[in-house]
Amino acid sequence: MPMNENNEFKPLIVAFCCNWCSYAGADLAGSSRLTYPENVKIIRVPCSGRVNPMFILRAFERGADGVIICGCHPGDCHYSTGNYYARRRMALLFSMLEYMGIENGRTRVEWCSAAEGAKFSKTMNEFCEKIASLGENVRLGDLRCKN
């Protein structure tokens, strides 16, 4: 279990951000110097609709403690409808993950526009806190890959 020098649990969080809204929102959080923990690692995807459930399962399998999917606000998708598909798909996936023992708090879908740097940072801070409170993901974690 990864700990920092104060023996606090440092969760590993994977964030999938769509290129048009949330990735740009994360950029704005950066240029506005709005901090969030280092444990959030962002993967750029063209659209939240591109996020295949397989990617999320893979992340949990490889030891991620939380996965967040960020897209454009409903109605604002650069590709018109991608985030609607993502919303439905994730609702299904999350309920399945819960069934498998991965608590609902470990997964989240958030809408964040290119202008919402502050929201991006706030969301990531909240999510990190939540995951830290849930502790390490052991259910799907492939222990060979985690040290």
Added chain:
Amino acid sequence: MQRIGVFVCHCGSNIAATVDVKKVVELVRYEQGVVYADDYMYMCSEAGQQKVMEAIKEHNLTGLVICSCSPRMHEATFRACAAKAGLNPFMVEIANIREHCSWIHKDMEEATKKAVILARAAIAKVNLNTPLQEGESPVVKRALVIGGGIAGIQTALDIANAGYPVDIVEKEPSIGGRMSQLDKTFPTLDCSSCILTPKMVEVAQHPNIKIYSYSEVEKVGGFVGNFEVDIRKKARSVNEDKCTGCGVCQTKCPLGKTGKIPSEFNRGLGTRSAIYTPFAQAVPNVPVIDRENCTYFKTGKCGVCAKLCPSGCIDYEQQDQIVTEKYGAIVVATGFDIINLDKYDEYAYNTCPDVITSLELERLMNAAGPTGGHLLRMSDGKAPKDIVFIQCVGSRCADDRGKPYCSKVCCMYTAKHAMLIKDHWPEMNVTVFYIDVRTPGKNFDEFYRRAVEQYHVNYIKGQVGKVMPQADGSLIVQGSDLLDGKQIKMKADMVVLAAAVEPNKDARKIASMLTASIDNNDFLTEAHAKLRPVESPTAGIFLSGMSQGPKDIPETVSQAGAAAVKVIGLLAKDKLKTNPCTAKCDMFQCNGCSTCANVCPYGAISYEDTLVRGPGVNETRRIAKVNTALCQGCGACTSACPSGAMDLQGFSNLQIISEVDAICR
């Protein structure tokens, strides 16, 4: 096996202050596929790019990872750089270690660790990159401007003068927008109509410009260079081709004399007939029948306009018409309105007719306005003696009643109003309650000082808490003087509110049709706040005027010109390079189930009977086929495909999974 070069940028101290760049270089050097790793102070500089190009040639690199700022900033730069050195531009990946790392983290050790992980993810991705070829698509050499205010007019004129056809879609019966409602303009006190109407006429007469007035954009399809737009021409009930604009119908309309229909153009202060043009200089000068109020449409009786029209152009049967046009570029110039003041009860705007907005004051002071340019109280028709202006009503507002931003134009137009009033009616007393007076513009501060020093306008720094209508028809304004630290109670005959500006109500709807980004205040977002201020992140969509943010007329005109230049630059090209990151179907996996075609927003997927030959198969099957000219690379099909046959080039399943693995390593 790839031969990858990793280049880590210091970005001056932007990255290097929080990330140990040298350590990143050392730690990624032994990643799979990496044959070269180096750092440089400014990777994007000419010398930095030279370094990259030399390394590509010297080490026969097949892939590049640049650890620098956001790919939204410099991905294009480094792709072009790779192409110059003979490397396929799509073999370049950016690890964003500035916006997503150095700028938001403080702890150097942790930030360096994160930078290494981000670099590793990019390296893992590049290992699976394949060279991609950009396609080409033709450009429709015609532009659409949504909104016919000064922003839209100027953009359309500039594009049209460069020789390209432009259509303006304006939802009101006439072009002209807010500027046509203004009386004078700051800081020169030019008459607004006098400088606007010649431009309106120029638009109407320009051989390259077509105006769709009383029309709205209904549907937008396609993409940059090839938009297909449905325009709804609302039924005017008047034949536009036959009408001569003689105005007989308007003067004879029986409802005109009843004074029951408020004139939108006069902000409800005056009235109009049921068949009307918003104002005398309307372009086109063709009236519209307001079907909601017209007696003929309500009861089937009347028909006076049809009987009296000398050219027989009244057409009660006219229907809305949908026109479909193709455009290469679209400019959003939807403009602004002022906020609804329902939430500001303390100013008694809704209860007292002598509390008005600044835009209403413009109409009251205009010679063509409801009072013929005489400044009169709406309650009793008398001239006011004491006028109080209240600034920042809904602007710079901390709570959700108003807007967080500065509306930018109010300080200046209030100084203008104060001066004009003192000029015409020196006996009137003018007081302005302000929070700050903001005058950052050419000749702006000089203008404001004239109001104070030459015209002796009483400026009080402080906010107004309450406006109380009195039984005798006057008003008491209660506020504070922050400089004296005193409470003030002041009698007034008229109160003018500088209500905050907000984007047009339709901005969000239009942005959504165009898939253009929009912020929480409904202003359209620029592609880059500083370097691409007139472009939307959505290719082919450009921004002009207040739809992008508060600005005054000179700024709007310059921005309109800038948007026009960008449009002209696009229309001047015969072909555009298309994004090669399109979906691709693996015929061995596909079973022709149609799921992908159902989720594709662009209709890019069709099915063809294809001969599938491979190990263990030799048969003709129904296989999905992607039209790469239509595919925009969203990847909706890839996650929907039940058999995993669809994949997205540039963001393939394996690439993303390899990134996940690298991060979770």
